[in-house]
Amino acid sequence: MTPGEPLVRWDWIASHAADIGQRIGEHLELTVIAVMVGFLIAFVLSLLALRVPRLYGPITWTTGILYTIPSLALFALLIPYTGLSLLSAEIGLVSYTLLILIRNIVAGVRGVPVEVRDAARGMGYTERQILWRVELPLALAVIFAGIRVATITTIGLVTVTALIGQGGMGYFILLGIQLFFSTALIVGALGSVLLAVLADGTLVLVQRALTPWTRAG
Amino acid sequence: MTALGDLFRWLTDPTNWQGSHGIPVRVFEHIELSGISVLIALVIALPIALYLGHTGRGGFIAINVANVGRALPSLALLAFGLVIAIALGLGLGFWPTVFALVPLAIPPIVTNAYVAIREVDRDVVEAARGMGLSETGILRSIEVPLGLPIILSGIRTAAVNVVATATLGALVAGGALGRFIVDGLALQEYDQLMGGALLVALLAIATEVSFAALERATVPPGMVAIR
Numbered sequence: 001m002t003p004g005e006p007l008v009r010w011d012w013i014a015s016h017a018a019d020i021g022q023r024i025g026e027h028l029e030l031t032v033i034a035v036m037v038g039f040l041i042a043f044v045l046s047l048l049a050l051r052v053p054r055l056y057g058p059i060t061w062t063t064g065i066l067y068t069i070p071s072l073a074l075f076a077l078l079i080p081y082t083g084l085s086l087l088s089a090e091i092g093l094v095s096y097t098l099l100i101l102i103r104n105i106v107a108g109v110r111g112v113p114v115e116v117r118d119a120a121r122g123m124g125y126t127e128r129q130i131l132w133r134v135e136l137p138l139a140l141a142v143i144f145a146g147i148r149v150a151t152i153t154t155i156g157l158v159t160v161t162a163l164i165g166q167g168g169m170g171y172f173i174l175l176g177i178q179l180f181f182s183t184a185l186i187v188g189a190l191g192s193v194l195l196a197v198l199a200d201g202t203l204v205l206v207q208r209a210l211t212p213w214t215r216a217g
Numbered sequence: 218m219t220a221l222g223d224l225f226r227w228l229t230d231p232t233n234w235q236g237s238h239g240i241p242v243r244v245f246e247h248i249e250l251s252g253i254s255v256l257i258a259l260v261i262a263l264p265i266a267l268y269l270g271h272t273g274r275g276g277f278i279a280i281n282v283a284n285v286g287r288a289l290p291s292l293a294l295l296a297f298g299l300v301i302a303i304a305l306g307l308g309l310g311f312w313p314t315v316f317a318l319v320p321l322a323i324p325p326i327v328t329n330a331y332v333a334i335r336e337v338d339r340d341v342v343e344a345a346r347g348m349g350l351s352e353t354g355i356l357r358s359i360e361v362p363l364g365l366p367i368i369l370s371g372i373r374t375a376a377v378n379v380v381a382t383a384t385l386g387a388l389v390a391g392g393a394l395g396r397f398i399v400d401g402l403a404l405q406e407y408d409q410l411m412g413g414a415l416l417v418a419l420l421a422i423a424t425e426v427s428f429a430a431l432e433r434a435t436v437p438p439g440m441v442a443i444r
Contacts, residue, residue, distance in 0.1 A: 065422065068377055068381075068418075068421050068422050068425050069381075069418040069421060069422070070380070070381030070382070070384050070414075070417050070418060070421055071291075071381065072381075072384045072385060072395065072398055072414070072417075073381075073384060073398065073413070073414035073415070073417040073418045073421075074414070074418070076398045076401065076402065076410045076411065076413065076414035077411055077414045077415070077418075079402075079407065079410065080220035080407045080410075080411065081220065149287065152287050152288050153287055155288075155290070156287070156288065156289065156290035156291065156293075157290070158290075159290040159291075159292040159293060160290075160291065160292055160385070162292070163388075163399075163402060164402075170290070170292055173290075173292045173293060173295075173296050174292070174388075176296055177295070177296060177299060177388055177389060180303075182300060185296040185297075185299070185300065186296075188292075188293065188296065189290070189292075189293030189296050189297060190293075192290045192292075192293055193288055193289060193290070193293065196288040196290075197288065200288070
């Protein structure tokens with residue numbers, strides 16, 4: 001950085017508080033939309049894979065390729081079609097959540113003990129009731145583990161969308177790189193990490209509230 | 218689909234395949250940058266993970282380091298890499314990117330190598346010890362060969378991540394394939410942008426596929442029968 005320039009200029013942070021707050025909101029918005037849309041798509045694909053096991057291979061293979069494509073490359077490939085827009089960012093972000101979520105949903109449901117399933121069937125549950133009242137609730141812990149990983153990964157990836165005009169805290173990182181301005185770099189980088197830590201903590205609390213039985217053991 | 222047509226023209230234009238800014242040079246730079254970063258990460262991560270795995274110590278740290286690693290945004294790592302490289306007087310481009318890529322590659326290598334060693338059947342290790350193998354002998358000729366597929370799968374995750382993220386190096390004046398994407402974005406030259414994106418995506422998938430093949434090839438013959 002420029003000699004004589006302090007690593008963090010607190011006055012800059014103070015005078016940009018409103019801007020920082022707005023970018024935090026943008027970061028969370030991008031993340032929440034991506035994880036929610038990603039979960040809906042992953043959930044449908046998972047139910048499909050659970051009903052037709054033959055489809056599990058092709059589904060994980062396809063989402064695996066999406067997961068392997070570098071984020072910047074995927075955003076770049078979308079630009080000619082969807083522009084420097086929220087839509088481009090979200091298409092990219094959603095595609096990265098799919099593999100993580102599908103793997104966990106399918107593994108969670110498949111991990112339910114056969115005896116439990118048989119007991120439910122013996123009590124007269126239909127297949128649909130077994131799925132919604134027995135398998136999915138019991139799989140909730142594993143599914144939540146997937147949601148946590150997907151959320152943390154997405155919060156990190158959101159910073160990259162700064163390059164296509166979105167980005168939340170990534171905006172400050174990019175600003176810092178372009179201006180050689182360490183304060184903005186640190187605000188952006190630490191802000192993003194902090195958001196990830198807070199989001200993960202919140203999800204752990206939500207999971208505990210939703211699965212009280214996991215604490216008894 | 219004019220964008221696809223432009224992309225095809227860019228990829229087949231011979232001038233894009235020549236000179237110091239041509240596609241082959243950028244691909245080579247990308248592989249060089251990624252390779253060096255993964256190698257440095259291996260030198261740091263493997264000894265630690267193998268020691269922890271062999272002694273069974275520090276399991277909590279070894280397993281959780283991967284989760285911490287996931288929370289670090291690559292763009293933030295690049296920012297810190299830039300600060301460190303400038304503080305050390307190493308300039309822009311190559312080294313800031315390496316400093317960003319190494320911490321990205323370490324967590325999956327540590328976690329997988331630790332798990333790989335711990336997963337080795339303790340009875341086999343005891344038998345080896347009973348036959349008089351030294352501790353390093355056990356690690357070298359029992360634990361590492363038996364755990365190799367899992368160790369390699371960690372290196373694969375790291376390598377694919379590194380190849381993908383090396384793209385960002387162009388933001389700090391680095392070369393490699395990210396150059397096409399960042400320049401394409403800045404100049405609004407979508408053919409260049411998409412060409413670079415396609416090449417990086419292919420390189421990442423190629424990395425994934427070759428490591429997967431390597432993993433399959435390194436399963437010890439004795440374990441193939443069991444699977």
